[in-house]
Amino acid sequence: MNALQLAVADGMTIARRNALKIRRAPDLLGGVVMLPIVFVLLFAYVFGSMISLPGMSYGEYLLPGIFVMTIVSSAQITGYTLTQDLQKGIFDRFRTLPMSPSAVLTGQTVADVIMNLTSVVTMALVGLAVGWRVRSSPVEGALGFLMLLLFAYAFSWVTATVALSLRTPEVFNNVATILSFPLVFLSNAFVDSTRLPGPLRVVAEWNPVSTLVQAARELFGNTSPAMPVPDAWPLRHAVPVSFAWSVVLLVVFVPLATRLYQKAVSR
Amino acid sequence: MSDAITAEGLVKRYGDVTALDGLHLTVPEGTVFGLLGPNGAGKTTTVRILTTLLKPDAGHARVAGFDVVRDAALLRAHIGVSGQYAAVDDHLTGAENLEMVGRLYHLGVKRSRRRARELLERFDLADAADRPVQGWSGGMRRRLDLAGALVAAPPVLFLDEPTTGLDPRARASLWDVIAELVAEGTTVLLTTQYMEEADRLADRIAVTDHGRVIALGTADELKGQVGGDRIELSVTSAADLETAGRALAPLAVGDVQVDADALQVTAPVTGGAAALTTALGRLAAERVTVRDAGLRRPTLDDVFLSLTGHEADAETKETVR
Ligand SMILES: Nc1ncnc2c1ncn2[C@@H]1O[C@H](COP(=O)(O)OP(=O)(O)O)[C@@H](O)[C@H]1O
Ligand SMILES: [Mg+2]
Numbered sequence: 001m002n003a004l005q006l007a008v009a010d011g012m013t014i015a016r017r018n019a020l021k022i023r024r025a026p027d028l029l030g031g032v033v034m035l036p037i038v039f040v041l042l043f044a045y046v047f048g049s050m051i052s053l054p055g056m057s058y059g060e061y062l063l064p065g066i067f068v069m070t071i072v073s074s075a076q077i078t079g080y081t082l083t084q085d086l087q088k089g090i091f092d093r094f095r096t097l098p099m100s101p102s103a104v105l106t107g108q109t110v111a112d113v114i115m116n117l118t119s120v121v122t123m124a125l126v127g128l129a130v131g132w133r134v135r136s137s138p139v140e141g142a143l144g145f146l147m148l149l150l151f152a153y154a155f156s157w158v159t160a161t162v163a164l165s166l167r168t169p170e171v172f173n174n175v176a177t178i179l180s181f182p183l184v185f186l187s188n189a190f191v192d193s194t195r196l197p198g199p200l201r202v203v204a205e206w207n208p209v210s211t212l213v214q215a216a217r218e219l220f221g222n223t224s225p226a227m228p229v230p231d232a233w234p235l236r237h238a239v240p241v242s243f244a245w246s247v248v249l250l251v252v253f254v255p256l257a258t259r260l261y262q263k264a265v266s267r
Numbered sequence: 268m269s270d271a272i273t274a275e276g277l278v279k280r281y282g283d284v285t286a287l288d289g290l291h292l293t294v295p296e297g298t299v300f301g302l303l304g305p306n307g308a309g310k311t312t313t314v315r316i317l318t319t320l321l322k323p324d325a326g327h328a329r330v331a332g333f334d335v336v337r338d339a340a341l342l343r344a345h346i347g348v349s350g351q352y353a354a355v356d357d358h359l360t361g362a363e364n365l366e367m368v369g370r371l372y373h374l375g376v377k378r379s380r381r382r383a384r385e386l387l388e389r390f391d392l393a394d395a396a397d398r399p400v401q402g403w404s405g406g407m408r409r410r411l412d413l414a415g416a417l418v419a420a421p422p423v424l425f426l427d428e429p430t431t432g433l434d435p436r437a438r439a440s441l442w443d444v445i446a447e448l449v450a451e452g453t454t455v456l457l458t459t460q461y462m463e464e465a466d467r468l469a470d471r472i473a474v475t476d477h478g479r480v481i482a483l484g485t486a487d488e489l490k491g492q493v494g495g496d497r498i499e500l501s502v503t504s505a506a507d508l509e510t511a512g513r514a515l516a517p518l519a520v521g522d523v524q525v526d527a528d529a530l531q532v533t534a535p536v537t538g539g540a541a542a543l544t545t546a547l548g549r550l551a552a553e554r555v556t557v558r559d560a561g562l563r564r565p566t567l568d569d570v571f572l573s574l575t576g577h578e579a580d581a582e583t584k585e586t587v588r
Contacts, residue, residue, distance in 0.1 A: 009370075009373075010370075010371060013370045016367075017359065020358065021356070021359070024359075024399060025358055088354070090354050092354050093355075093415065095319070096318045096319065096346065098343040098371075098372060099371040103371075265320075266322075
């Protein structure tokens with residue numbers, strides 16, 4: 001086997017390990033399956049019945065937002081698991097093995113994509129049960145899911161970077177919560193950004209989460225002609241900009257996280 | 268016979284702390300080398316450098332023919348490491364843990380699986396093999412960690428304080444396993460805080476302090492320097508004290524010390540418990556009333572006291588801080 005094949009094989013071994021861990025840890029599994037179900041039901045029934053939008057149900061408007069919110073919050077599992085592993089010395093074992101050093105992070109992030117896939121499928125099924133539909137073509141719908149998973153993968157490299165610089169699970173949890181809250185709620189995930197006051201509106205419209213939510217709405221066909229797309233440039237080109245965001249995050253954070261990992265484990 | 272491990276002038280600093288201060292050691296192939304020292308002596312740092320986890324600030328080292336810095340990636344296929352803290356994965360079962368390690372040594376799926384079962388059997392862990400490690404006892408986790416080091420049957424093995432924190436039974440069973448490995452020809456570098464452990468397992472022992480080797484030799488040679496076993500006893504009167512001192516003189520391999528204030532007699536001996544029995548017989552014949560008697564074996568503290576003039580314990584407090 002050449003170096004690349006070895007790196008892939010080792011990455012798969014680590015991914016398998018992390019997938020097993022998620023399956024065995026009830027707190028993680030709850031976040032991956034239970035929480036998304038609760039979100040979908042809560043938003044669809046509680047808020048969906050209270051708020052009406054022109055030309056479409058609020059529930060349908062919300063679901064892409066819930067997809068994105070879940071992806072952003074479950075990416076934190078990547079960071080949390082890394083900080084836990086850092087404390088335990090298992091990385092010492094890995095580093096004395098003749099394995100590819102990049103495998104730890106690729107394996108971890110790949111396992112998290114599998115986890116995200118589980119979440120997204122769960123949410124989609126529960127969504128279908130409460131009336132959400134993909135109203136575009138199957139190809140666009142598939143592209144929508146692909147886009148969400150790609151972003152999820154890219155975003156776990158961001159949380160990995162944050163985790164490797166913070167190092168302890170407690171600190172990481174606090175910081176991640178503080179950072180992810182505005183990211184999700186200062187967006188168009190739950191509200192129509194055009195109705196937000198001046199500066200908040202600008203923030204919400206340039207927030208990458210908004211771009212992704214808008215792109216998901218478009219690809220799933222969860223839009224209404226009565227609700228025009230805001231003028232902000234990223235929202236006007238939401239689908240290509242969303243893919244571009246994923247690529248940019250990967251280009252910046254893969255090398256950054258890899259360097260931080262090397263540094264974190266060689267102390 | 269060539270050397271499996273050589274280290275020359277290893278230096279490692281952490282800020283103001285000099286963890287290793289020019290450490291030298293040589294371990295011939297197929298032998299067991301004990302690195303004996305108190306907390307903070309630099310044992311873990313030495314192991315981390317020799318197992319490619321850490322780069323030395325100065326000096327160099329070769330293991331199994333590979334330079335630990337330049338050939339680090341190649342070297343890893345030839346070593347096994349069991350660290351001071353069990354590096355096992357709590358959520359995985361014992362079998363999954365070992366299988367994962369096998370795959371990362373690139374043994375392939377089938378061989379990894381077979382090897383995992385073999386090792387679990389050998390380490391008496393077969394019953395627990397398919398339970399997550401989370402619920403295992405400390406001794407079982409240490410055995411699993413050691414098994415992890417053996418997955419690829421590496422020619423050179425590093426064990427950092429393999430029995431620290433274990434109860435006496437778990438310690439004894441781990442000693443048996445290590446002794447077996449040695450019999451099979453594996454080269455082992457083992458660190459320990461226990462003289463008894465080094466004595467039992469190591470062909471040669473290096474006593475370390477402040478990141479340097481301060482004494483080197485076989486267990487017997489070191490004990491010779493420290494003074495070996497001795498009988499300590501206390502009596503009830505000053506008259507008995509003198510009699511006891513005289514009675515023990517023929518048994519002693521050095522000077523008998525008599526402490527008039529504590530009414531205590533100390534005699535260096537060889538022959539362990541048999542010597543104590545003989546001594547008590549002689550004292551009874553002289554009608555000496557013995558209040559308390561015991562055989563003291565040299566401890567790490569004794570080695571330290573004799574080699575450095577200060578106690579290991581005080582040292583620990585000073586360097587750990
Ligand atoms: N990562 C580290 N940062 C700072 N100091 C360290 C670090 N690792 C070890 N030391 C210091 O180096 C010295 C040697 O430590 P170590 O090799 O762990 O000793 P031992 O294993 O013999 O107990 C100690 O004084 C310890 O405090
Ligand atoms: Mg140590």
